[in-house]
Amino acid sequence: MDMVGQTRRDGLSRREAPRYGTIFLLAVSFFMVVFSLYGAQASVFEKARESVIDTFEPVLTVVGAPVRWTQRRVGDVQDYFRLAAENERLRQENAELRSWMHEALNLREQLAYYETILDTKLPEPAAYVDARVIGENGGPYQQALILSAGGGDGVRNGSAVIDESGLLGHVVTTGAKASRVLLVTDFNARTPVYIEGFGAEALLAGRSTGRPVIEFFAERPQDAIPPGARVVTSGAGGLLPRGIPVGQVAGTSGGTITVDLYADTRSSDLVRIVDYAFPQDVDEDSGAAEQRTSLDG
Template identity: 45%
Template sequence: MELLGRETRERFGLRSRSQAGILIFSLVSTMMLLSSLYAAEASVFKKAREAAIETASPILKFFAGPIGWIEDRLGAISDYFRVLEQNEALREENAALRQWEEEARSLRGVIAALEELEAYTPPPAAKPINAFVIGEANDAYVHSMIVNAGANEGVSRGFAAVDERGMVGRIVDVSPNAARILLLNDVQSRIPVFVEGSFVEGLLVGRSTSQPTIAITKLANGDKIQPGQRVITSGAGGVLPRGLTVGAVAAVDKKEATVELAADYARSRMVRIINYKFPDVEATPLGAPGAAAAAAEISAAETAPATAADAANLPAAPPAAPAPVDEGD
């Protein structure tokens, strides 16, 4: 009896010592969890995350090489078994792309003609920043990537990241040499999108599955979404550029539509970060650039014939000549 009692007492003593640590650290982590639930974007946590990806980026870069090599070997083995079907799929894709090439060529001609007429102003040129994927969170609900380009390369928060197929996600954390991309299928991802061909605007909401859904915000009467329609970024809110390929509608429900993403997360090793800045609205006098352009057009239409006639008839036009004289006086 005595022995049994002592044994249990000793065991209890040992356990309570190890459990005190667990209890204390559990309390700390629960408090952290509650505070991050209360304010997910607390600046202390944000800074800690940015410091963490900065510190970890050399280690992740070191590991990314061998991991990529192993994946290539494994991928090559599985590719051998699917050469025929892949070949067939590529042939079909090639045929479709040839048609697009024709269309692109003709469109290029149209654009060149419009540029000649000066009726076309090109959108502000975006300068993409290329970056390698060095880290990835492939958790059940959290989907993000860490890339090896940061503030030093000109990356800043909110920029869109695309791979060769379509949009991957947007930048959420930036450190000097690394950045985190929140993928479109993360549960916290919200991207304004537009369904091409049916004038439907909505928010693309991550659902932690491979297919995010569109929560429709604007639906005119009679507009319908159909599977297969292309989904692009709408540019609403001015953070992302308009027209980035997101994917295609996969299925339509009463309230929402699921989207099959164009980007292939399992294959994207390199992404392009699009340096986009919403054109300054305040620079134009009347607020809306459209109105200013329209006003300029009207005034040009009124004055153009007169000046053209002047230019044709009298090279040294009297109305132009007195002006410098007045100034001189």
């Protein structure tokens, strides 16, 4: 009977304290959830989020340091064991990239010529801010990263974040020293994209899985979109620049088009934040003068 411990449990049950405090705080939590339905982006909450990531930026850096060190060592050992295979892969990739480089150089020359003869006004090229990933959401439903660069480094809300392969997401919270990025795979992420070769503008919607889906907000293209079609940012809305590579169509299932991302949302360590400003300063005088000329003409 001693193993069952009934006597002890009876004694404990008499000593149980009332749990009103827990019930009260649980009610407060549920109230906060309901309030979040209507005011999740309230400025007071945003300020609190910014302050918290700023405060914990050094803590996350310190706590994460041994983890990063271990990952680098493990990576080194793995690299050592697959050195031959990796060399072969790099050789092939290098040969392929060389042919692409020559094609790109030819195209660049042609483009420069056309821009000269057409007197094209090009927007300012985007600048980049490099940052390290110091935190990521470990929960099952919120897919975001915390970066080691913030407002003080030129990061702004809405800026695109890319790794060496493509788009990762966009900045949603900017503290002074750190910022939070909502990944394109998050359920709440909506990214304006363009499917090359089909003239189709659409939204890339996260599904809390590795593969986001395409949502068309205009008419769906008549031609079926085959796997492999390239998806890039469309620049609609003016937050992200046009043409950032996002991924390629993975397939269509039940009318839903899924996209394989180029960026590695699971293991990105160093990322770049695109400091892009949508061209808004229109010279009113010159515009009006041009209009007058065309009307007179």
